[in-house]
Amino acid sequence: MARTQMKIAVIGTGYVGLVSGTCFAEWGNNVVCMDKNAQKIAGLRQGRMPIYEPGLDDLVKRNYAAGRLDFTCDLAEAVKGAAIVFIAVGTPTRAGHEDADLSFVYMAARELASLIADDTVVVVKSTVPVGTGDVVQRIIGSVRKADTFSIASNPEFLREGVAVSDFLAPDRVVIGVEDERAGKRLIELYESMVTLQNTPVIITMRRTAELIKYAANAFLATKITFINELADLCEQVGSNVSDLALGMGLDKRIGASFLTAGPGYGGSCFPKDTLALLRTAEDYGVTLGIVEETVAANDARKRRMALKVAEAFGGDIDGLTIAVLGLTFKPDTDDMRDAPSVPLIEALQRMGGRIRAYDPVGIENAAKVLDGVDFFEDPYECAWNADAAVIVTEWETIKKIDLVQLKHHLRQPVLIDLRNALDADAAEELGFHISAVGRPASTDGSLQEIVKRRDRRQAVKTETVELVSIAMRGK
Template sequence: MRIVMIGSGYVGLVSGACLADFGHHITCVDKSEAKIDALERGEVPIFEPGLDAIIEHNRAAGRLDFSKDLAAPVADADVVFIAVGTPSRRGDGHADLSYVYAAAREIAAAVSGFTVVVTKSTVPVGTGDEIERIFREEFPGKDIAVVSNPEFLREGAAITDFKRPDRIVIGTEDARATEVMREVYRPLYLNEAPLYFCERRTSELIKYAANAFLAMKITFINEIADLCEQIGADVQKVAKGIGMDKRIGDKFLHAGPGYGGSCFPKDTLALVKTAQDYDSPMRLIETTVAINDNRKRAMGRKVIAACGGSVRGKKIAVLGLTFKPNTDDMRDAPSITIIQALLDGGATVHAYDPEGMEAAKEMLGTVTYGTDPYEIAEGADAIVLVTEWDEFRALDFKRLKTAMKNPVVVDLRNVYPVTEITRHGFSHFAVGKKTEKR
């Protein structure tokens, strides 16, 4: 099939590359000349393990190409995916759909013959209806079916998620569009990936409901962690104990500094705003958003407390900046709020992250960046583990203690057992565990 992907950001580029790997012919379109020029030079603008190899392979095979103009590829396309950004709108928190509607108008003007237009972007309920209205009123002669097909890609594991999905949700009540979408995902037949067809509005809500539930689960275990610290329990053991219940499951029960990234913060807020518009407020999600925002600031205070109540004039080494490992995404990363709290407290912050430092430089103030954990630990009063990259899982604590001014470790991801830290003479501050001071 000939497929066009409008938007060559995280979702569009991963989805387009994987569909090309299935054997479809994909054209990824983006208005950013710099991005398209970079892709045509073989430079991938995002970090996602394995993505560069898939892009290179499919470009060489002639199944994947890039364009700054959508008119020609859309005219030949069987399916056009809209995968543009839907950031939180300034002022009210609603999803900004201006890019989606602009893309829809350009697509409708260019299509020729029956074409399925698919919203892959995360959009509020009713967006597909509005796109259909635009097509019907502004382009009445065009034969277009509008479908919802939300993405469920985890940054750092997106290729696996696309090729071996838990489910593929497709929202349409159009029989022709149903058959086209079956053909798009037919290569996944051997993987037995379940195609779940439902109404378009239902499909749009499924994405928001899924992300909101996972955000709630993270927030729940973070609050349990706070209680554990007060009563002397171990949150990791609590999480394991409740996660063994199949009704609950063990995923997203890892206590930490709060959720961040491109999805959970904006999607929970957008769901809250949608529910308010329909006079059906979602109190659990509203509270989840508030708790998560407060938690990031609380983690900054936790580091300050671990340093004796003040960080003025002290050097703090921060390990990990991105919101999670295996990505370069700094959007709403807990590290931003934590580092700002340390800077406000008068600390000097030195930081290291395998992939996120370039993006961090645009977001953070006077932070010094190093080349490895041991460089930034030199003369530090505390080391704070914020993101659980693999290379931080086997640190040489003997070497760190020699380098540091004060042996204090604040492990906000509970990467290390208490004994692993304390036996080297460090004071250990974790999340949801008893503090062990040297």
């Protein structure tokens, strides 16, 4: 619990705002979360979550019932008496551009300017490019005197699926300030957590704090892309990328995190943050070649995964049914933003594949971005009579799938594991032809038989077309 209760306002009840506001309330503060979406606010007051995040619903309900957490559409009500106001609105990539859309941040600043009390600290929690805090300060400063408010940066480092624990037990807290008042206020807010857990606190200039978030995400995206490219090499030289990653990751200078090969990174952060960082560098005349290559390589990898599926059938999946298991960009979230499953499925459809898909919680969001897909709430039903199963997201239900039952449901025993989530050796012993990431494909002859069956089907299809053509000419 915080030593002193603060009144805190959080503008925006998206992923960052809802998690942050709820966790601030869990520390004993009085928090009001504001959003213009009346339906979302009404749902939150009734305990309905707008996002899927393990543990968050219980935390919201408990703190709302205790009176520490409330929700409103009224900005004036939210900020009345607030010592700190957090701006936690979305900053998506602008349509048709590579930079962040800051319109919601600036709109919030304009609306706050006449409503906040003197001595309020306004904190930008949203992920924003360098210099955004300066603009926010000018916007509010055009309405009120400069010495009556402070602007700070306090970036979030939340991983979807474990966001609550990340907030309550963070690796570090980054505070970017330009005046003593803002620094003291934020240190007071985080004091109890720092005292209990000895969490490192970095107090720096506001622009540095803004850049830290982008730099961290760009580095992690680069690390993922690096191991993915090595996975391609492992497949060619007959090596195993999982063992390679283990050998690398045990080096303390490297670390094991984000060294898991897969179909490429996605989600709400890495894709947009790497692009925004590149645009910022471009604006200042700086070249970030490594980040540029990371973005290009990740985009190419998502497209290449469809070819990996097709390769299991000799390059031709026209008319085949593919069961895609897992749709969200990672497990324990319903987030489909930049999920690798989307370009994969779209590419398979262009190749003539019919798609069946399963995900434990992501179907509703997936249906908004995917057309022509049959969705299923059971992985075995999804796999029924399909020619192959493709593992895209490593949900626990998928990692623990019964391989015997899966094989029974499939028309052909073909398994393409893009996450190395399953026991490849056990699958091969059961007679699967398995193609995993960063390891040689099965060489037991099952692939050759599958391709032969495909060729026989194609020959029958061609012969039928020829016979029909001859018959039509005879009329």
